[in-house]
Amino acid sequence: MSDPFTLDDAPPPAVIPSPASGPAPEPPWLTSLNPEQRQAVEVTEGPVLVLSGAGTGKTRVLITRLAYIIGRRLAQPRQILAVTFTNRAAREMRERVAGLVGPMAESLWLGTFHALGVKILRKHGELVGLKSNFTILDTDDQTRLLKQVMEAEGIDHKKWPVQVLLGAIQRWKDKGLTHDRVTSAMAGDLAAGRAVDLYRQYQERLTTLNAADFGDLLLHCLTLFQDHAEVLAEYQDRFKYILVDEYQDTNVAQYLWLRLLCQKHHNLCCVGDDDQSIYSWRGAEVGNILRFEKDFKDPKIIRLERNYRSTPTILAAASHLISHNTDRLGKTLKTAGDANTEPGDPIIIRGVWDGPEEARWVVEEIEAAQSKDQKLASMAILVRAGFQMLEFEERFITTGVPYRVIGGPRFYERMEIRDAIAYLRCIHAPTDDLAFERVVNKPKRGIGEASVQKVHVFAHSAGLSLMEAAFQLCETDELRAQTRKSLGTLITDLARWRSLRETMPPADLAAQVLDESGYTDMWQRDTSPEAPGRLENLKEFVGGLEEWDTIPAFLDHVSLVMENDNQANDDAVTIMTLHAAKGLEFDTVFLPGWEEELFPHRRALDEGGGAALEEERRLAYVGLTRARKKVFASFAANRRIYNQWQASLPSRFIVEFPEDCVEHISDSGLMGSAAPGFSGGWNSGWQTQKTSRAPDIAGDTWQAHKRESAGTYQVGMRIFHQKFGYGVIRAVEDTRLDIAFEKAGQKKVLDSFVEPA
DNA sequence: TATTTTGGTCTTTTT
DNA sequence: GACCAAAATA
Numbered sequence: 001m002s003d004p005f006t007l008d009d010a011p012p013p014a015v016i017p018s019p020a021s022g023p024a025p026e027p028p029w030l031t032s033l034n035p036e037q038r039q040a041v042e043v044t045e046g047p048v049l050v051l052s053g054a055g056t057g058k059t060r061v062l063i064t065r066l067a068y069i070i071g072r073r074l075a076q077p078r079q080i081l082a083v084t085f086t087n088r089a090a091r092e093m094r095e096r097v098a099g100l101v102g103p104m105a106e107s108l109w110l111g112t113f114h115a116l117g118v119k120i121l122r123k124h125g126e127l128v129g130l131k132s133n134f135t136i137l138d139t140d141d142q143t144r145l146l147k148q149v150m151e152a153e154g155i156d157h158k159k160w161p162v163q164v165l166l167g168a169i170q171r172w173k174d175k176g177l178t179h180d181r182v183t184s185a186m187a188g189d190l191a192a193g194r195a196v197d198l199y200r201q202y203q204e205r206l207t208t209l210n211a212a213d214f215g216d217l218l219l220h221c222l223t224l225f226q227d228h229a230e231v232l233a234e235y236q237d238r239f240k241y242i243l244v245d246e247y248q249d250t251n252v253a254q255y256l257w258l259r260l261l262c263q264k265h266h267n268l269c270c271v272g273d274d275d276q277s278i279y280s281w282r283g284a285e286v287g288n289i290l291r292f293e294k295d296f297k298d299p300k301i302i303r304l305e306r307n308y309r310s311t312p313t314i315l316a317a318a319s320h321l322i323s324h325n326t327d328r329l330g331k332t333l334k335t336a337g338d339a340n341t342e343p344g345d346p347i348i349i350r351g352v353w354d355g356p357e358e359a360r361w362v363v364e365e366i367e368a369a370q371s372k373d374q375k376l377a378s379m380a381i382l383v384r385a386g387f388q389m390l391e392f393e394e395r396f397i398t399t400g401v402p403y404r405v406i407g408g409p410r411f412y413e414r415m416e417i418r419d420a421i422a423y424l425r426c427i428h429a430p431t432d433d434l435a436f437e438r439v440v441n442k443p444k445r446g447i448g449e450a451s452v453q454k455v456h457v458f459a460h461s462a463g464l465s466l467m468e469a470a471f472q473l474c475e476t477d478e479l480r481a482q483t484r485k486s487l488g489t490l491i492t493d494l495a496r497w498r499s500l501r502e503t504m505p506p507a508d509l510a511a512q513v514l515d516e517s518g519y520t521d522m523w524q525r526d527t528s529p530e531a532p533g534r535l536e537n538l539k540e541f542v543g544g545l546e547e548w549d550t551i552p553a554f555l556d557h558v559s560l561v562m563e564n565d566n567q568a569n570d571d572a573v574t575i576m577t578l579h580a581a582k583g584l585e586f587d588t589v590f591l592p593g594w595e596e597e598l599f600p601h602r603r604a605l606d607e608g609g610g611a612a613l614e615e616e617r618r619l620a621y622v623g624l625t626r627a628r629k630k631v632f633a634s635f636a637a638n639r640r641i642y643n644q645w646q647a648s649l650p651s652r653f654i655v656e657f658p659e660d661c662v663e664h665i666s667d668s669g670l671m672g673s674a675a676p677g678f679s680g681g682w683n684s685g686w687q688t689q690k691t692s693r694a695p696d697i698a699g700d701t702w703q704a705h706k707r708e709s710a711g712t713y714q715v716g717m718r719i720f721h722q723k724f725g726y727g728v729i730r731a732v733e734d735t736r737l738d739i740a741f742e743k744a745g746q747k748k749v750l751d752s753f754v755e756p757a
Numbered sequence: 758t759a760t761t762t763t764g765g766t767c768t769t770t771t772t
Numbered sequence: 773g774a775c776c777a778a779a780a781t782a
Contacts, residue, residue, distance in 0.1 A: 085772075114772050139771095158765095214772060282771065385769050448758050487763080560772075579770045601769055619770080641768085767773100770776070 027071070029064055029100060033057075040269075040302045041065045042239065044074055047296035048263075048269040049289070051329065054318070054625035055309030055585065058271050061450065062243055063093060065269065066108070067100035075240040077101075082110040082243040087561045090115070106152040109239070115560050117217035120224070120235070126346050127228050128220045131198050133429055133552060135211040136559035140418065141434045142213050149201045153194065160191045169199050173215025174283025176222055176253040179203055208228055209433055218253045225260045237266035239639060246583070249270030251283035259295065268296060274329045278579060278619050280611075289329070306334055309585055309628050311344025317661040318624040318629075324656050347624075347631045349654060354638040354645075355388075359395040362590050365632060366401060367575055369588060376402060380574040380589040382623050384599040384642045389575050390593065396573070406576035412558050416523065416534040417541050421558060423513050424506070427498045428551045431465040440470075443522035445486040451479055467491060493517065506554055507545035514538060578623045591626035592650035594620075594635045622654045675739060713756075720757040 005704050040050045040061045052058035084090040090111045147162045178198040187195035225232040242262050247270035262268040277286045352358045396403040425435035441447045459469030474488045480694050514520045523531050526750035548554035600616035635650045717729045727741035
């Protein structure tokens with residue numbers, strides 16, 4: 001095999017780094033570091049673990065370390081591997097390194113685990129059964145594929161949902177387990193005890209399709225390294241220095257991947273914070289941090305504890321909150337500034353009546369800050385779950401305040417975009433059966449399920465791809481003349497477009513395909529309200545394609561990045577999940593929805609043990625420490641979930657704030673007289689709460705209400721509701737009442753929210 | 758075949 | 773209430 005890595009014309013000399021070894025003046029980006037940071041940069045040899053609290057300059061250390069290694073000529077950029085968790089982090093890191101060392105940064109191996117895995121598999125994939133143009137499946141494709149396998153095996157999909165099995169397979173992959181290493185004990189009675197076999201068949205289907213799912217990107221790498229020592233040796237040789245960001249979020253597979261790669265030079269530097277481990281549900285093992293000392297001999301452990309980001313108040317609150325966790329390495333964050341730094345504003349805590357009210361309040365605060373010349377871009381709303389975003393969006397739209405949602409409904413996951421991509425996939429890889437299936441009757445060409453099934457059966461028996469099978473079937477009388485004709489047209493069209501791809505830029509090709517296939521037409525004729533939006537998205541899609549020179553490059557981007565990063569640089573408030581916020585910082589942070597069952601989330605509470613709860617608390621810690629100056633936390637007494645109003649209690653995390661760091665503010669105008677439970681004002685209620693542990697807000701009034709309510713309400717009764725006013729009960733079902741309100745119309749409400757009128 | 762109706766499940770968090 | 777899948781209907 002030709003060695004692609006022998007191009008290094010001038011291997012750098014192995015210099016033992018030492019600040020005193022040369023008279024060269026030290027650049028400012030080095031001298032401005034604090035002693036611990038500097039150590040983390042300069043100890044280049046051997047394993048290094050940097051335990052880095054929130055806001056302690058972890059990213060800066062990583063970037064400086066990269067620049068230092070390059071600047072000292074300890075290695076060429078192409079001999080350095082730097083791994084991040086998100087594409088955003090990777091992009092940012094590359095930009096900032098480039099700022100220090102210039103265009104050399106281009107040749108760094110820098111990216112997410114998955115992106116780097118793809119890079120390796122594109123080169124050596126044949127050794128594990130993947131051709132270099134293999135497809136990367138998204139969640140949707142994975143589900144459909146596994147579903148096909150399960151259906152073929154006659155597994156009852158009602159009893160054993162696809163998602164559950166898929167989740168199990170993914171977790172196995174996270175642990176680095178190929179199907180032959182999963183024991184039946186691990187599988188249990190999952191999928192009627194057939195889980196392991198189904199896993200195997202799923203992998204077989206993937207191989208036939210020349211496709212890999214997300215977990216495979218790492219798992220195949222591991223297999224490759226284990227079975228082909230010469231390939232592993234190449235990479236081990238090449239990567240003189242390895243840097244890992246967010247190490248606390250690595251899973252077992254990623255850990256093994258790293259361990260294999262660093263075995264020659266042993267220069268592995270991992271940066272992480274166990275208090276910010278929030279991805280255990282995705283297979284992340286905080287244990288990787290704890291194992292570091294055992295698995296890598298004589299590691300240097302460096303703690304960064306000086307926080308440069310937040311005010312002392314925020315820091316104190318965050319530290320106090322996280323100290324409720326028992327399972328941690330333990331570290332204290334100190335403010336980095338002078339001893340007499342101003343403590344900063346207290347954390348504002350506010351209880352409101354319901355979700356919309358909360359949104360109203362948050363946006364009011366944002367507008368107030370804006371009128372004091374604070375940039376909207378310096379403010380963020382961090383939510384626990386995606387559905388919370390809607391209320392804020394609505395409010396921003398009505399008030400006209402610019403906002404930006406990160407990680408919302410993803411562009412590339414929209415139906416029309418996935419269809420368009422499927423066309424490109426068919427053109428690029430004729431064997432991509434999943435894409436073909438998606439496209440075959442979109443727009444409607446009279447090729448129904450029955451015909452597709454025939455193609456399927458034939459393809460399977462003859463060992464052909466769907467497209468090839470369809471082509472051959474068109475030569476026979478198996479299919480109806482009508483079907484045969486349109487199927488034939490589709491296949492010739494696809495072939496024609498394929499022949500254009502050498503000469504035509506992807507954007508133009510896509511435009512032509514969407515046009516000639518009738519796909520655009522389909523939406524233009526569609527009269528549903530969302531059709532114009534879809535056409536708009538397709539336009540944007542074609543526009544976005546212009547950045548790409550080749551289809552495969554674009555397809556990789558789509559499957560790995562999944563987000564459209566045309567981030568307008570307008571001044572806008574950011575809305576995102578707490579998970580997405582990790583690694584970012586803002587002057588002002590809003591933390592809405594701090595209610596029991598939402599945050600901490602019900603699922604975390606249900607799952608026994610304290611582990612899940614501790615992860616929720618870490619999430620709270622991440623949220624708090626995103627703020628530089630000011631934090632607003634809030635909770636609503638009522639929240640609508642599935643069209644049901646539900647009473648909720650303030651999150652236990654609110655109680656865990658140290659009292660001298662917070663300021664409770666009550667809802668005067670709106671709430672004052674309207675809500676009995678609220679009128680007393682917060683402060684008094686909260687004083688007693690700490691000891692009694694039963695928040696007064698819902699305390700006596702509501703609890704009593706709940707108890708007495710069973711049976712008190714009957715059809716025909718006239719009642720009063722805080723939000724909807726007066727009404728008459730139409731139906732009673734358990735604690736749910738169907739009420740015809742005089743003003744608000746017919747609603748379903750919980751009995752605890754009404755009182756006899 | 759295509760469209761409508763019904764019935765069941767939902768919401769954590771993401772590469 | 774929204775979204776999906778399967779059944780019923782045109």
